[in-house]
Amino acid sequence: MEEKQIHTIATVYDPQAVEAKWYKFWEDNRLFHAEVNRGQAPYSIVIPPPNVTGQLHMGHALDNTLQDILIRFKRLQGYNTLWMPGTDHAGIATQIKVEEVLAEEGQTRYDLGRDVFIKRVWEWKARYGSRIINQLKRLGASCDWERERFTMDEGCSAAVREVFVTLYEQGLIYQGNRITNWCPRCHTALSDIEVEHEEKPGHLYHVRYPVAGADGEYVTVATTRPETILGDSGVAVHPEDVRYRHLAGKYLILPMLGRRLPIVADDYVDPAFGTGAVKITPAHDPNDFDMGLRHKLPEIVVINPDGTMAADTGKYAGMDRYECRKALLNDLKDQGYLVKIDEHNHAVGHCQRCSTVIEPLVSKQWFVKMEPLAKPAVAAVTEGRTQFVPDRFTKIYSNWLDNIRDWCISRQIWWGHRIPAWYCACGEVTVSRSDIHACPQCGGAVEQDPDVLDTWFSSALWPFSTMGWPEETAELKQFYPTSVLVTGYDIIFFWVARMMMMGLKFQQEIPFRHVFIHGLVRDSQGRKMSKSLGNGIDPLEVIEKYGADTLRFMLITGNTPGNDMRFYWERVESSRNFANKIWNASRFVLMNLEGFDPDFSPDPKAFTTADRWILSRYNTTVAEVTGNLERFELGEAARTVYEFIWDEFCDWYIELAKGRLYNKADAASRQVAQYVLQYVLGNTLKLLHPFMPFITEDIWQSLPQQGISIMTAGWPQAQPELASAPDEQLMSVIMETIKAVRNMRAEVNVHPGKKSEVILKIAAGDLKGQIEANLGYIKTLAAAEPVSLLADNGTTPENAMTAVISGVEIYLPLKGLIDIGKETARLNKELDNLDKEVARIAGKLNNPGFTAKAPAAVIEKEKAKQAEYLEKQTAVRERLEYITRL
Incomplete structure (x- = not known):
């Protein structure tokens, strides 16, 4: 396969320029589609079908982001993946939408009659029904759109008819007068x-x-x-x-x-x-x-x-x-x-x-007997054939099925799957797989039941009806049962349980091996987002302003299975900053790959301590991210890759490698640094790809990689030979030393461009030799010059700031480093300002007029400021006391 050339990327990351381009690229190259391959392990998800009336909201965004992360992960791992998309006809909701249009025209559905009204609904669906699908594409959802289904398409309709008639023939569907929820407005x-x-x-x-x-x-x-x-x-x-x-x-x-x-x-x-x-x-x-x-x-x-x-x-x-x-x-x-x-x-x-x-109200309706269907569905979970994640939802599911009522499946509306029952004046009721036009008993005229089926009836068949059942298709054989169902806890009873019952009844097999339950997305105050509260956040507005990757990463970080999460704009900003961090780091790497040989494979002996450390940390990250994704701990997986990229690769390794990249005189060392940078960056982008698909694709395409897309580039494998606990321990000490020196310099306000002497006292012999061999890192990243090691019997320096970390005492001599007079004056001025602020806030909080009238949030904000100023006040006083003793 042709090797990709190295390209530079733009100075600033612009998600609007990147996202539409790559989504079109993925679709044009059919990268979301996978033909059935019986020789390849399957992995499949059926999308919880959004209503054709729907518009993307935060719940959709979270639910579909979780699914997309799993499907992209498994696609990278080489599975024969299928993410089956589709929409639900949403009987009542869609009928109301069309009736609202008719009302504006001064008409009702009764003015049109059933056939003409149904035609109008299909026209409405053709015009507006794809809206939410296009919005899911904006989110980056990598569904197999070539297989898109609709709960009232020809195949799904055939499945609905077959299931209804079979259940009726077996005595599991019946008509009766029973109590139901009744809407006096929707009738x-x-x-x-x-x-x-x-x-x-x-x-x-x-x-x-x-x-x-x-x-x-x-x-x-x-x-x-x-x-x-x-x-x-x-x-x-x-x-x-x-x-x-x-x-x-x-x-x-x-x-x-x-x-x-x-x-x-x-x-x-x-x-x-x-x-x-x-x-x-x-x-x-x-x-x-x-x-x-x-x-x-x-x-x-x-x-x-x-x-x-x-x-x-x-x-x-x-x-x-x-x-x-x-x-x-x-x-x-x-x-x-x-x-x-x-x-x-x-x-x-x-x-x-x-x-x-x-x-x-009590009324005559069609019902499904639930008890005979519920028992196998309970057993499937009790026996572990289907597992809930998290497990606590198992009890909720089982308790509901143990106390289940018969299901009212008839609706007195026109839009939906019409009940396949015909009535004759002779009293004969005929339920049939095909339409009938005469009574089989007396030959007289028949009239079809005017009611339609509950929308959830067709949804209950979704895992197998979408794959072609009642035909025995190749897709059904390969992808059923599906691997995982991702859904919110609010529809465990109404959808999950019913799919379990129908799958076991008509496929003699569970419909999914795992049910991955997520919570709701609430506002920053913990309230459910709703129109009445006016607290909803439009995901498309977030995407327009910050990009889909930012929204996706915000939704997944901190997310834990089954628990609600809160939406904070600060977290959106944080995710945007992360995207910019990745972009800038990648741009730096690409700018410093001049002369890089993609076929170069370094001798491991040529690796520096920093090289071995980052490769070991990368290897650990691969194992942790993979394990977390396999356990559905998606938020933890995102946190792990975030911390590796930001804290270790960007903030440390790139800085440690700069000297070698800039030193063209040592071509061999420069080449090794280039190799490690592109190897770690390229593979880490794969780890990040399920979470942030657009930015990772754009950067990956500029790296010297093989293949058409990062989507198919293969998931990184943990390599035991890269693990190096000693190098991780050594670099940990070196980094802690650098941070300690930086903190001491900041405390006494040393100018960043000014070098400072650092003296280290190390007791352990092995550690002493290891750090001595790597003093260059401390010199470069701590602005330290000279850096020396104190002899075992050496005298500790006077007038020096000190810090102690594991195994190392660090001394920062202050003589000549700062002007004690100027620093004392600066600190006294800062303390004076802090004293005034502390007194001002104390006056506010001690004023009954303020505390009685101010909102609780304002009072809490003032208390937080007070605590912050008091903390700063203490720190400045301690610094003054320390400098005074010098």
């Missing part, structure tokens, strides 16, 4: 994930129910939704509650409507909560629905699908549910049934799409 049932619960201030209304046949005796119940009183069909007490034993077998009278309500005993009731008596409204509360089934109580629907009161609610019929609440409370008060109203905070469910308060 559809909702899954639990489509309901957002908000803690809100409310009230607890205490109402008397007269005991039938017992004049003047009442049972008081409490409710947060008094309008549902009209749907009560019983009252429950705990079987061991002695307060109500005498009422066993008796009835209560429902206020306002006069209906007789049986008193039943049920363990669900908590005797310690409220009055210990609970009203049962089976048609309007999921827990009441279960109690109603246990006690064979009627389900009385008193709230219509549009949120108005039903016809059999007497004078309240037709009222909005909240109007009914007010009217009913007034009537209850007037007739002496309302005992009291308490303040009460409680979680209120809202439709995720339109923010309307949801209403639990």
Whole structure:
């Protein structure tokens, strides 16, 4: 393969000039695509499909950055990699979007009719559906876009139909009247994930129910939704509650409507909560629905699908549910049934799409029996076939599946996979893999079920439907089960668990070997980002200003599996500074590779102590980064490569190598330094590439490397022969010595250009000889001249600053180094200014007028300043005392 030539890079790193160029290069060369290769170990990830209505937010940015890091890492390791991309049709969300467009035109979907409306949705999808895909490309996501899927494309639709019919044939899908979340605005049932619960201030209304046949005796119940009183069909007490034993077998009278309500005993009731008596409204509360089934109580629907009161609610019929609440409370008060109203905070469910308060309603829906599907899904995790990272989510997952309810899969909307069930007037219901036009029983006309499937139904098939199932494709054989699923903890139940169940049912195999759980990206105050708070950060704005690499590295540093993270602009700046550090260091290396021979391989004996040290540290970094990535400790891997690049390669080795690079008279030493610089830089860029793909590609292309792209250049391997603990220990002492000298010079304000004498006292014989052989490093990087070693019986110098590190005493003679008079005057002036600042802040903080009115954040800021000034004050005083003694 042709060797790449060395090129210089621009003076300043400009991410906008780099990122678009290299992403196009990767796509043009099909570097994200991998054909099935049965002789190559597979590694696959299916993307959590973003909604076609979606726009990139910080959660997407984090989730897809994590996936991209893993896929780029494994691609570099030589795996047959597949990152399967795609989007979700997002039934309710997309339908709302299109209905909003129609509303602007003065129309509704009913004006268009189902077929024309669906055509309009497809047109909307064609126009806007690729927006989030293009935004993911801006982030650097290296998905195999040639394989992009959509939950309603032809192949996924065939998979959905096959799964529905198979489950129906096996008795695992059924129709029934059960309680569901209902949105009065969207007019559809909702899954639990489509309901957002908000803690809100409310009230607890205490109402008397007269005991039938017992004049003047009442049972008081409490409710947060008094309008549902009209749907009560019983009252429950705990079987061991002695307060109500005498009422066993008796009835209560429902206020306002006069209906007789049986008193039943049920363990669900908590005797310690409220009055210990609970009203049962089976048609309007999921827990009441279960109690109603246990006690064979009627389900009385008193709230219509549009949120108005039903016809059999007497004078309240037709009222909005909240109007009914007010009217009913007034009537209850007037007739002496309302005992009291308490303040009460409680979680209120809202439709995720339109923010309307949801209403639990009994309605006829399609359901999946979950228990038979859940047991294998629990076993797969318990047995370790699928592992959660971190492991603590295993218990959360298993507990939910152990107590799972049947899944309502029908939605009363038009956009989505239409339920493949047809009805005939003869009563026949036909579920079919292909559309039918006549009743197979009587030959009469049939009508297809108007409902569509819950969006999560098609998403549950994603790991195998995207690979061509129900066809037995080469992709399915090679890449299923997938290697890892990367997702947030908020959809473990609604997506992860369902994929597990469907994968085990239809593939007889787990859908993924690991489930890598990440947390949420919160704002700097720890709050969830939301439109209502106005605290969201647009990832695209960050990319526009700082570049995708900066955003990616900010999101990954400090990130730990399963934990939330906070967004700080200071961390964005820090990541940008890191990118600039890499760029400047690389530019320096490239500028000093003149005459470099790519075929040169140095004799290890030619390596200096600094060479052996950096190669050993590089080798350790390779092992640590690789190990952390394999364990999904991506944040730790990023920290490791960051510290190696910034602290060791840039701040130390490059500085240590400069003398050899500039000394063209010693060509051999210069050539070795060039070799080490380009070797370490080129391979370290590979370690960094999964985290910061654009800048690493741009720099790598300018180095004398082989191959078309850093993406395919091969992951660095740890080499035991490079490890050198003695050289690491020696360089550690030398670097600590240099830092100590620099600190002492700074303390007494020595001008950077002025050389200072340094005397070292070293007790250990071996260390003494080693440091003596490497005094050049101390001279160069500590501005020290001369540097001498004190004899074993030598006298320590007078009027010298001292520092002690492991095995070395360091002396910095001050005679002639500083003007003690001038330095004393400078320090006294600095101390005077600090004294004034300390007094000013103390006055502020001791002023009740300030502390009473100032925000807490302002007070804390002043306290932090005070602590900083006090620390500086102490340091300056100590310096003055020291100089005074000289």
